[in-house]
Amino acid sequence: MLDITLIREKPDWVKDQLRKLNDEAAVARIDKILELDQRRRALLTEVEQLKALRNNLSKATGQLRGNKKLEVGVKHATAQAVIAALEADDYQKAQGFFENPPQHGNSATEAEFQETMNTLFARLGGLGDKITALDEQVRGVEEAFYEEQLWVPNMPHASVPVADSDEANIAHPVQGEIRKFDFKAQPHWELGPALGIIDFERGVKIAGTRFYILAGMGARLQRALINFLLDELTTLWNFEELYVPLMVKREAMYGSGQFPKFVDTSYPLADLDMYMLPTAEVAIANMLSGEILDEASLPRNYVGHTPCFRQEKMSAGRDVRGIKRVHQFEKVEMFKLASQDTSYDEMEKMMQIAESMIAKLEIPYRRLEIVTGDLGFTATKKFDIEMWAPGCEEWLEVSSISNTEDFQARRANIKYRPSDGGKAKFVHMLNGSCLGIPRTVIAIMENYQTADGAIVIPNVLRPYLGGQEIIEPKG
RNA sequence: GGAAGGAUGGCUGAGCGGUUUAAAGCGGCGGUCUUGAAAACCGUUGUGGCGUUAUACGUCACCGGGGGUUCGAAUCCCUCUCCUUCCGCCA
Numbered sequence: 001m002l003d004i005t006l007i008r009e010k011p012d013w014v015k016d017q018l019r020k021l022n023d024e025a026a027v028a029r030i031d032k033i034l035e036l037d038q039r040r041r042a043l044l045t046e047v048e049q050l051k052a053l054r055n056n057l058s059k060a061t062g063q064l065r066g067n068k069k070l071e072v073g074v075k076h077a078t079a080q081a082v083i084a085a086l087e088a089d090d091y092q093k094a095q096g097f098f099e100n101p102p103q104h105g106n107s108a109t110e111a112e113f114q115e116t117m118n119t120l121f122a123r124l125g126g127l128g129d130k131i132t133a134l135d136e137q138v139r140g141v142e143e144a145f146y147e148e149q150l151w152v153p154n155m156p157h158a159s160v161p162v163a164d165s166d167e168a169n170i171a172h173p174v175q176g177e178i179r180k181f182d183f184k185a186q187p188h189w190e191l192g193p194a195l196g197i198i199d200f201e202r203g204v205k206i207a208g209t210r211f212y213i214l215a216g217m218g219a220r221l222q223r224a225l226i227n228f229l230l231d232e233l234t235t236l237w238n239f240e241e242l243y244v245p246l247m248v249k250r251e252a253m254y255g256s257g258q259f260p261k262f263v264d265t266s267y268p269l270a271d272l273d274m275y276m277l278p279t280a281e282v283a284i285a286n287m288l289s290g291e292i293l294d295e296a297s298l299p300r301n302y303v304g305h306t307p308c309f310r311q312e313k314m315s316a317g318r319d320v321r322g323i324k325r326v327h328q329f330e331k332v333e334m335f336k337l338a339s340q341d342t343s344y345d346e347m348e349k350m351m352q353i354a355e356s357m358i359a360k361l362e363i364p365y366r367r368l369e370i371v372t373g374d375l376g377f378t379a380t381k382k383f384d385i386e387m388w389a390p391g392c393e394e395w396l397e398v399s400s401i402s403n404t405e406d407f408q409a410r411r412a413n414i415k416y417r418p419s420d421g422g423k424a425k426f427v428h429m430l431n432g433s434c435l436g437i438p439r440t441v442i443a444i445m446e447n448y449q450t451a452d453g454a455i456v457i458p459n460v461l462r463p464y465l466g467g468q469e470i471i472e473p474k475g
Numbered sequence: 476g477g478a479a480g481g482a483u484g485g486c487u488g489a490g491c492g493g494u495u496u497a498a499a500g501c502g503g504c505g506g507u508c509u510u511g512a513a514a515a516c517c518g519u520u521g522u523g524g525c526g527u528u529a530u531a532c533g534u535c536a537c538c539g540g541g542g543g544u545u546c547g548a549a550u551c552c553c554u555c556u557c558c559u560u561c562c563g564c565c566a
Binding site for chain 1: 492493494495521522524525526533534535536545546547
């Protein structure tokens, strides 16, 4: 969610940014938002004035009734004067009578005074009805106002290259050696079944297309990789490991920005209003919602390993072979909450961490700087890290590192108290994979394959596999 | 799954339909005193929205969430969530 003050003060600038993101629909929403904002503020001013009056009049009425110092006659005369003012819709004047009661009372009895008070209560009811009606209008306008804002993406950082499509993303130099093969490198969807470590047919049999089973050393290799990554992150890089719910409430999906725009890519649970986790980011981003953190506790580094569940409707028919794009996959996710001054430094650190893992796995990789047209909904700036897969002959996105600045923090309402004691500010929230597991498995299989279809296990993973060095065909 | 009791500011805890602003204590912050500290004393203390002459002032909302009753709700009613205790079941 954007800061409404920004939209109010620089609407044209905001629209320009949205055009860089190719989001014409959001551009149209800006005028709608401004209009709703105006209506909302006008209504608020009106209803709050009435509420202030009601508060004063109700309080004064109660005090008059219980007042033991004034004679009944004076109280009765006051009530009558107030009633007359209310009938003329002159609330200020009514208030004045409470503050300065008439000098001389009449000869009313206690019973007559109570009777008159009941009339006074009834007159105040009219004010209450007006307030109720206005409150309803306010509620309607605010709902529409909020709903519109939910569809507006984050603003790109000034440093993000402006371009329309992902084809313009800027590739940084390749790190590591791209291996030269003296035989035809096979794709993992050939290697896996031949070695008996990936079973596509039986995965599809039980769950449908884009599901698969890892078997034997395939499953163990995945588990070794996950353990390697978690161990590095927790012991070397000071990340706190989290085990999180794999199903989350609807609010969580809104908080991290998946909803409302990407409802279609989620797996809802029938009748429960809960959703299968599309990424650990959703769970971790919402974990601290509504809280105010101490600046001294920032940055907070979290790592969560979870399965991720995605419908992948957007890419129906694409990447259907192998385990590159599937409905359920493992991911080790880094998540940071940082102060506003440090978030881009923290972003750079996250990239270096992810790259250090890939370097240790000894797989060639490169950084990809994402242009405006490919930024996505929540990020101000994004880098992908890609591994080379010589079998399918493509660069595989194994990590995507985003700074969302305060966009998610506004939705989830997470702030920090600055060390100098000033007003609470929204935290900056960053997320980045380290790493996407199936694609890393693909890269390992294809880079480490031998001429006879075996797979050498990367050095750093061997301790996790009882020292085993190679996965060989059976028999 | 059943029964009962709860949920109040950073924390403890009073208030249970109107008697100035949610009492009091603890903690935090600032100050006085002190060579320094402690103690004591004084002052101060949350979040969000709206308005304005905008580090300030005014105003509205917030006592677990939502809805209702009422002229007026922390207080009464409904509902949901969570917590505690007891019973049942259980990896």
